[in-house]
Amino acid sequence: MLKLKNVRQCFMPDSLQEAVDILRDSQGKAAIVGGGLDITVFPRPYIEKLIFLDKLHLNYIKEKNSEIRVGATVTITDMERSLLIKNYLRGRVKEILGEVASQLLRNQITIGGSIARGHPYSDIIPLVYALRGRIVLSDGKDDEELLIDDFYRENFRELLKNKIVTEIRLKKYDDSYRFGMKRFVRNATDIPLLNVALLIKVEKNIIKDASISLGSRPGIAYRFIKGEEFLKGKKITKELAEDFQEFTEENVDVGGDARLSKTYRKHLAGVYSKNILLNLMEV
Amino acid sequence: MKVHYTINGEKKIFEIKPGEVLLDVLRRNGYSEVKGNCYMGTCGACTVLIDGVPHTSCTILAAKVDNKSITTIKGVGTLQHPHPLQKAFVEKGAVQCGFCTPGAILSAYALLKENPNPTDEEIKKALDGNVCRCTGYVQQVEAVKFSIKLLKEEK
Numbered sequence: 001m002l003k004l005k006n007v008r009q010c011f012m013p014d015s016l017q018e019a020v021d022i023l024r025d026s027q028g029k030a031a032i033v034g035g036g037l038d039i040t041v042f043p044r045p046y047i048e049k050l051i052f053l054d055k056l057h058l059n060y061i062k063e064k065n066s067e068i069r070v071g072a073t074v075t076i077t078d079m080e081r082s083l084l085i086k087n088y089l090r091g092r093v094k095e096i097l098g099e100v101a102s103q104l105l106r107n108q109i110t111i112g113g114s115i116a117r118g119h120p121y122s123d124i125i126p127l128v129y130a131l132r133g134r135i136v137l138s139d140g141k142d143d144e145e146l147l148i149d150d151f152y153r154e155n156f157r158e159l160l161k162n163k164i165v166t167e168i169r170l171k172k173y174d175d176s177y178r179f180g181m182k183r184f185v186r187n188a189t190d191i192p193l194l195n196v197a198l199l200i201k202v203e204k205n206i207i208k209d210a211s212i213s214l215g216s217r218p219g220i221a222y223r224f225i226k227g228e229e230f231l232k233g234k235k236i237t238k239e240l241a242e243d244f245q246e247f248t249e250e251n252v253d254v255g256g257d258a259r260l261s262k263t264y265r266k267h268l269a270g271v272y273s274k275n276i277l278l279n280l281m282e283v
Numbered sequence: 284m285k286v287h288y289t290i291n292g293e294k295k296i297f298e299i300k301p302g303e304v305l306l307d308v309l310r311r312n313g314y315s316e317v318k319g320n321c322y323m324g325t326c327g328a329c330t331v332l333i334d335g336v337p338h339t340s341c342t343i344l345a346a347k348v349d350n351k352s353i354t355t356i357k358g359v360g361t362l363q364h365p366h367p368l369q370k371a372f373v374e375k376g377a378v379q380c381g382f383c384t385p386g387a388i389l390s391a392y393a394l395l396k397e398n399p400n401p402t403d404e405e406i407k408k409a410l411d412g413n414v415c416r417c418t419g420y421v422q423q424v425e426a427v428k429f430s431i432k433l434l435k436e437e438k
Contacts, residue, residue, distance in 0.1 A: 001322055004302025010346040040304055040342045041323050052347055102412030104339045105324050
C-alpha cells in the first residue's frame with residue numbers, strides 16, 4: 001500500500017545546514033522525518049521530498065547547565081530508559097513515558113517529532129508544557145531557544161518552514177517539586193481523549209509554584225494558567241483538591257468532539273486534576 | 284532508489300520507491316512471514332527487529348532502514364530448528380490463527396535479549412503493541428515465561 005505516492009526523493013543530510021537548505025528550497029513540499037510514524041500514518045499528498053535526520057547526531061540525552069537536554073531524534077523508549085530520566089521528578093516522568101502508545105510505537109516516536117508535529121492528542125506536548133520545557137530550533141547556522149508556550153503561541157508551523165527542532169531542554173527540579181500526569185484512554189495503547197499534567201513546588205505543605213497543562217482537549221495542549229494561580233499559596237489538603245476539581249471544571253478551556261462531549265471533558269479535567277493533586281499529597 | 288539491508292544475516296539490495304514502507308518492500312521480495320494488516324502501527328502483526336529493536340514495519344519508511352540489520356521470524360528459528368520461544372508458544376497454546384504470532388515472538392525475543400529474567404509486568408509491556416484476537420494474552424505471557432525455562436535448560 002503506497003501511501004506516499006508523490007514522494008520523489010529521500011535525503012540523508014550530513015549537516016543541519018544541508019537539511020535546512022533542502023527544507024527551505026522545497027517550499028513546503030518537503031517533510032522532516034524523525035521516527036517517521038506521523039508521515040506514514042497521516043500521509044500528506046503534497047509532500048515530494050523526505051529529509052531524514054539520522055546522520056545529524058541528534059540522538060543524545062545529556063545534562064548541561066542544570067538541564068536535561070534531549071536530542072530531537074531520541075525516541076520515547078530511549079528517553080524512558082535514560083539514566084538521567086530514571087529518577088527525574090521521583091521517576092514519574094519515566095513512568096508516564098512508559099504508558100504512551102505501545103512499546104512498538106515508543107520505539108519509533110521521537111521527542112522532536114512529537115513537538116514539531118503538534119498533534120492535539122500528543123502525550124509528549126502536555127508533558128513538556130508542564131515541565132516548562134524549552135524548544136531549540138536551528139536555521140542551520142544559529143540556534144533559537146523558545147519556551148514551549150512561545151513555540152506554540154507563535155505560528156510554529158510557519159517557523160518550521162525554515163527551521164528544524166533539534167533539542168528539547170528540561171529544567172532539573174529539586175526535591176520540593178512533585179509531578180503527576182494522567183491520560184484518559186479507552187485502552188492502554190489508545191490515543192488519549194484527555195491528558196492532564198501537573199507540576200507543583202511544595203514547601204511546608206504550601207504550594208509555592210504550579211504548572212498545569214491539558215492536552216487532547218481536543219485542541220493542541222495548553223497551559224492552564226488560571227488553575228496555576230488558583231493553587232499558588234494554598235495549603236495542599238484534600239479540601240483543596242475538591243475545590244480544585246470544581247474550579248477546573250468551571251474554568252478549564254476544553255471542548256467537545258465526536259469522541260467526547262465538552263461537558264464530559266470538563267468533568268474529566270476536574271476529576272483528573274483533583275486525583276493528581278491527591279496523589280501528589282502522598283509523595 | 285536502492286537500499287542495502289542485512290536480513291536474517293544475509294546482505295540484500297532492493298530497489299524501492301522513496302515513499303514506501305518497509306513492510307511492502309519485505310513482502311514484495313518474498314518475506315511473507317512478515318504479516319500486513321492495519322498499516323497504522325496499531326496491531327503489531329508486521330513487527331520486525333531493526334538493529335535488534337522491535338518496530339512495526341508498516342510505519343517505518345523503507346529508506347530510513349538503509350544499511351541496517353532486519354530480523355524477521357525466520358531469523359529467530361525455523362521449522363527444523365525452532366527457537367525456545369517458538370516451542371513455548373506451541374506448548375502453552377499461545378498460537379491459534381497464527382497471524383499475530385511472528386510479531387509477538389519477535390517482541391518477546393527482543394525483550395529476552397535485553398532482559399533474560401523479566402517480570403510478568405515487563406513481559407506484558409514488551410508485548411503491548413502486539414494485538415491478538417484469538418488466544419488472548421495469558422497464554423502468551425505463560426509462553427514467554429516457559430521459554431525462559433527452556434533457554435536455561437539449553438545452556
